[in-house]
Amino acid sequence: MTKTLFHNFSLFDGKNTENEANAWFVVEDGKLVDRGTGNTPNADETVNLDGRFVMPGLFNVHSHLTSHPDKFDGGFDTSEAESAYYALHHLRQSLKSGVTYVRECGDAYDTDIKLKRLQAAGVLKHVPELQPSGKAMSMTGGHGDGPHMAYLTDSPDEMRKAVRTALKNGARVIKMMATGGVMTPGDFMDDPQLSVEEMRTGVVEAHHKGIRAAAHAEGNPGIQNALDAGVDSLEHGFYINEAECRQALKQETVITPTLIAEMNIPKYGKGVLPEWEIKKAEDALDDTYANFKRAHEMGVPFTLGTDAGTPFNGFDQTPVEFEYLKRVGMTPAEAFQCSTLNSPKLCDVADDHGTLEVGKYADFLVLDNDPLQDVRAVQQVDKEVYLRGNREF
Numbered sequence: 001m002t003k004t005l006f007h008n009f010s011l012f013d014g015k016n017t018e019n020e021a022n023a024w025f026v027v028e029d030g031k032l033v034d035r036g037t038g039n040t041p042n043a044d045e046t047v048n049l050d051g052r053f054v055m056p057g058l059f060n061v062h063s064h065l066t067s068h069p070d071k072f073d074g075g076f077d078t079s080e081a082e083s084a085y086y087a088l089h090h091l092r093q094s095l096k097s098g099v100t101y102v103r104e105c106g107d108a109y110d111t112d113i114k115l116k117r118l119q120a121a122g123v124l125k126h127v128p129e130l131q132p133s134g135k136a137m138s139m140t141g142g143h144g145d146g147p148h149m150a151y152l153t154d155s156p157d158e159m160r161k162a163v164r165t166a167l168k169n170g171a172r173v174i175k176m177m178a179t180g181g182v183m184t185p186g187d188f189m190d191d192p193q194l195s196v197e198e199m200r201t202g203v204v205e206a207h208h209k210g211i212r213a214a215a216h217a218e219g220n221p222g223i224q225n226a227l228d229a230g231v232d233s234l235e236h237g238f239y240i241n242e243a244e245c246r247q248a249l250k251q252e253t254v255i256t257p258t259l260i261a262e263m264n265i266p267k268y269g270k271g272v273l274p275e276w277e278i279k280k281a282e283d284a285l286d287d288t289y290a291n292f293k294r295a296h297e298m299g300v301p302f303t304l305g306t307d308a309g310t311p312f313n314g315f316d317q318t319p320v321e322f323e324y325l326k327r328v329g330m331t332p333a334e335a336f337q338c339s340t341l342n343s344p345k346l347c348d349v350a351d352d353h354g355t356l357e358v359g360k361y362a363d364f365l366v367l368d369n370d371p372l373q374d375v376r377a378v379q380q381v382d383k384e385v386y387l388r389g390n391r392e393f
Contacts, residue, residue, distance in 0.1 A: 001029045004389060005043035006054075012372055014056040014340025014355035017333040019372055023054070027362040030388030035358055053370050053377070055336065056356050057100025057128075057363035057385065059343035060318045062235055062256045062305025065090045065115075066108040069314045080109045080148070087111045091127040093315035094308070096393050098378060098385055100363035101354075102128045103347050105175045105214060105235060105305070106136035108148045113170040126392055131347055134166050136175040136216070137202055142193040143181040143216060150177075153194065156201040163205040173347075174206040176231070178215040179222030189219035189238065189284060199229035212346065214256075218284070220244075227253060233303065233346055237295075238262065238288040245298045254301045254346055257292055259324035260317055261307035268312040292328045302328075303346050304339035322375040332375045362389035 004027045011023035025035040026043055034041060065087035066078065078086070087107070094102055104112040112132035118124035137159060138150040145152065151162035163174055176199050180191035194202075199215060206213040212233065215226035219239040226234060227247050234240065234248070237255045248255070262284060269278045296302065302325065308315045325335040344354030352360055366384035369377040385393040 002045060003028045003033070003043040004045040004047060005040055006047045006049060007040050009049040009052050009054045009366070010370065011356065012053065012055040012333075012336070013357060014336065015357065017331075017372075019053070019370065025356065025362070027389035030361055030390075032356060032358050032360055032362050035356070049366055053367045054356070055365050055367065055371055055378070056340045056354060057365060057387070058098045058318055058378070059101045059103070059304050059339045059347070059354070060094060060099045060306055060308060061103040061233075061303045061343045061346060062105045062258055062307050063090075063094070063102050063315070064106055064307070064309035065102070065104060065315075066111050067309030069309055069312055078108060080111070083108045083111045083148075084114075087115060088127070090309070090315040091115070091130070094318065095126070095128050095385060095387070097316040097318050098365050098383060099315075099318050100128050100385070100387055101131070101343070101347070101349070103131040103173055103305070103343075104133040105173070105216075105307075106133055106144060106149065108135070108146070110134040110169055110171075116170060116172075126387070128387075129349075129353070131172045131349075132170060133173045133175045133214075134169055134171040136177060137162055137166075137194065138177040139193050139198075143177045143179065153198060153202075156197050159194075159198045159201045160205055163202045167205070167209050167211060172211060174202055174211060174213045175235075176202050176213065176215050176226075178217040178226040178229075178231075179219050181216060181218055181236075190222070191219075192222045192225055194225075196225045196228045199226060199231065203230045203232075210348075212348065227251065235305070236262075236307075238284045238291065240291050240295055240300075242294060242298070245295045245300050248295075248300050249298065252301075254303050254342060255292070255295060256303045256305040257288075257325070257328075258305055258307040258321075259288070259292075259327075260321050261310045261313050262288060263324065264312040264317075265310070273311055289327060296328050296330060301342045302330075302338045303343045305343075319378040322378060326375055332372045335375055336371065336378075363387055 007024035344350035
């Protein structure tokens with residue numbers, strides 16, 4: 001195997017909170033095999049990074065690859081062929097933006113599961129590592145209730161069969177709808193949807209196979225229901241209260257805040273989207289920041305996810321989420337660690353992904369400016385993106 005030495009850069013490894021100056025690492029067979037500062041070892045090939053800044057590739061743990069951010073329909077009216085085309089295009093966009101690992105949270109036609117099979121077989125290359133969810137679990141008439149988008153589960157028994165079917169098909173995370181949402185007409189963030197019993201059944205079935213369970217949960221009482229059901233992650237969680245934060249900490253439940261999704265609908269949607277959709281997002285903004293600031297101060301872990309595919313929320317926008325995490329009260333290092341530490345742990349891949357440590361995959365970004373001084377450095381359009389030590393962009 002060829003050993004490649006990368007040298008002459010400042011390193012934010014995703015674990016420590018400060019850069020290492022004059023850093024280097026050696027990549028062999030896609031992984032870091034050595035790392036240090038100062039004097040460099042011998043290698044078969046050498047790459048001089050010219051004094052720039054290196055940080056880990058990004059995670060996005062809440063994505064909808066088959067949805068199109070310019071169509072505003074959530075993918076409900078898209079054919080299977082179109083869904084596959086969009087998903088491939090969106091994976092490539094994600095990688096170019098710096099995302100090297102994607103966890104899906106609901107796709108049409110189980111497209112992501114089928115793409116994961118191709119990736120595992122070595123056919124699908126030059127895209128981020130993918131953890132598929134397939135179709136989500138929704139109640140009849142609930143959030144995401146579309147003909148190709150969801151399993152309709154209206155009892156614990158129906159949930160049990162749906163989750164078992166999803167796992168059989170290849171889902172590696174189970175997504176359940178605990179509340180209404182922004183994009184579905186006729187429901188609201190504070191509408192409870194799947195019951196505690198239904199979701200608990202889904203959690204139990206997922207956990208039997210060592211698979212995580214995520215809940216779309218924007219308001220109450222749905223957030224409380226999801227916590228009582230034992231979910232591993234609250235997706236959105238805009239109205240989480242102090243008591244729920246304490247319970248989340250006790251249960252080691254994390255929040256995926258998807259702030260950019262909530263911000264972009266009122267920011268860009270006026271005159272384009274229905275007024276009811278804009279109003280639902282706009283009304284939640286002030287409460288969201290207050291609630292997340294308290295959750296962060298209490299120590300509830302946040303992951304990095306954007307709800308990519310929702311209106312005006314493209315697959316090139318993941319780096320922008322760090323700006324909004326700073327508004328919650330995070331330092332740049334804390335914001336990035338939502339991606340480098342908390343997201344890999346949620347996805348159960350922290351042994352191989354997330355931080356730039358010896359033994360882990362060499363997925364990294366090369367930036368002109370220091371991300372620990374300004375999180376916007378990661379928004380650089382022409383950044384270099386490396387996947388397992390190979391430059392993709």
